[in-house]
Amino acid sequence: TSQMEEKAWEYINKIDNMGGMLAAIDKGFPQMEIADAAYHYQRQIDKGEKVMVGVNKYVIEEKAPPEILRIDEAVEEKQVARLQEVKKERDNRRVVQILSDLRAASKTDKNLMPYVIEAVREYTTEQEICDVWRDVFGEYRDPGFY
Numbered sequence: 001t002s003q004m005e006e007k008a009w010e011y012i013n014k015i016d017n018m019g020g021m022l023a024a025i026d027k028g029f030p031q032m033e034i035a036d037a038a039y040h041y042q043r044q045i046d047k048g049e050k051v052m053v054g055v056n057k058y059v060i061e062e063k064a065p066p067e068i069l070r071i072d073e074a075v076e077e078k079q080v081a082r083l084q085e086v087k088k089e090r091d092n093r094r095v096v097q098i099l100s101d102l103r104a105a106s107k108t109d110k111n112l113m114p115y116v117i118e119a120v121r122e123y124t125t126e127q128e129i130c131d132v133w134r135d136v137f138g139e140y141r142d143p144g145f146y
Contacts, residue, residue, distance in 0.1 A: 028143060083125070090123040098122055099132055106136040 018024045025031075044050035051057045102115040119129055 031143070086123050087125075094122050095119075095124050095128070098124060099128060102129065103132050103136060106133060 015021055015024050015029070018027060018029060021030075041050070045052050045056055048056055054060070098115070098119045102112065102119060105112055105115050116129060
């Protein structure tokens with residue numbers, strides 16, 4: 001137990017010496033650690049040093065091909081028509097106002113859940129809400145520090 005604690009403190013000090021966790025993230029440290037751990041874990045499985053049932057131990061030789069779910073195109077057409085009907089029937093001025101309020105709140109440290117609940121109650125789509133957030137927060141891009 002004391003060895004684990006000692007190792008943990010070494011790790012914490014290593015991150016502190018980088019300037020804290022945010023600086024470590026900017027340098028790609030956690031991403032590298034995760035990738036490295038995943039690589040070593042996979043190597044252990046591949047070598048049989050670590051058992052993974054169904055992968056390297058008790059493997060079923062005959063694998064049935066996965067059943068492919070085929071959905072009739074009419075289902076998509078029906079859903080698109082329903083969505084268009086909802087957008088036509090809702091109070092679009094209200095939706096625009098709600099999205100504007102959500103955008104403004106997203107630029108602060110306010111709790112966004114009440115804004116999202118209000119948006120959903122007025123039939124604002126998930127796409128419309130996410131478009132606001134993409135505009136305010138941007139999209140995650142893997143920095144590729146590996």
